[in-house]
Amino acid sequence: MCDNFCDIHKDEIVEKTKSKPPTIWTHLTIALAEYLGTTTLIFLSCTGCAGIQGEQSRMHGIFAAGFAVTAVIQTFGHISAAHVNPAVSLGAVVVQQITWKYLPSYIIPQLLGSLTGSALFKTVSNQIHLLGDDGRGVCVNKINSEISVGQGLAVEIILSIILNLANCASWDARNSDKGDSVSIRIGLLVSVLNLGGAAYTGASMNPARSFGPAVLTGDFKDHWVYWIGPTIGSLIAATIYRTIFLRYQRK
Numbered sequence: 001m002c003d004n005f006c007d008i009h010k011d012e013i014v015e016k017t018k019s020k021p022p023t024i025w026t027h028l029t030i031a032l033a034e035y036l037g038t039t040t041l042i043f044l045s046c047t048g049c050a051g052i053q054g055e056q057s058r059m060h061g062i063f064a065a066g067f068a069v070t071a072v073i074q075t076f077g078h079i080s081a082a083h084v085n086p087a088v089s090l091g092a093v094v095v096q097q098i099t100w101k102y103l104p105s106y107i108i109p110q111l112l113g114s115l116t117g118s119a120l121f122k123t124v125s126n127q128i129h130l131l132g133d134d135g136r137g138v139c140v141n142k143i144n145s146e147i148s149v150g151q152g153l154a155v156e157i158i159l160s161i162i163l164n165l166a167n168c169a170s171w172d173a174r175n176s177d178k179g180d181s182v183s184i185r186i187g188l189l190v191s192v193l194n195l196g197g198a199a200y201t202g203a204s205m206n207p208a209r210s211f212g213p214a215v216l217t218g219d220f221k222d223h224w225v226y227w228i229g230p231t232i233g234s235l236i237a238a239t240i241y242r243t244i245f246l247r248y249q250r251k
Helices: 002-018 024-050 058-080 086-094 100-124 127-131 149-171 173-201 207-217 225-245
Strands: none
Touching: 024 058, 024 100, 024 207, 058 173, 086 100, 086 149, 086 207, 086 225, 100 207, 149 173, 149 225, 173 225, 207 225
């Protein structure tokens, strides 16, 4: 039953955003799902970074991020595909999972959700949880001082390519029989990418993940990296998938 349910709704989302004229209700449901999903993602990711009683745990934050993604996809995936990431939404346009006319209904709510999730984290946290050992904020993505900004940008691009190749694969019709496990698969991948990249850049891979915490703390040092890196990575991944892996799927 779950296979059929997930496949039906996945097809409905793609069909709705490609062939049918947009309606206000369609835009609102997508926007609300992306807003709530991004709020959930940012709040859980930030509380995971805070650790317990002021003791930060990198592993704690890594798995909190991955499981948060799993929860969000499971809850909102059948409504909006649960992008919760502006870079992912751009990639979805490239592979025609959605059309350009729906992009504002994804990206604007994602950024608002990022601000809301960060504000909720700030509301429930004390100064130790908020600022961490370096005083910049435990939820703010930072480039490791031992590497250059260029290296940090490269890390974000590479991680985002891997993530978005997986996203494109999950939207591929040839994967329609695996829809019931997509939330677990993407969530585990996010945890794996965090294991590999968190020590370098915080492994954002998501402009929305970096945006809210930067606004709430006023810390925008190297912030552009977390917009440019994921965007480039997503566009590269989506272009590869569309021009090569989807080549024989198109008439």
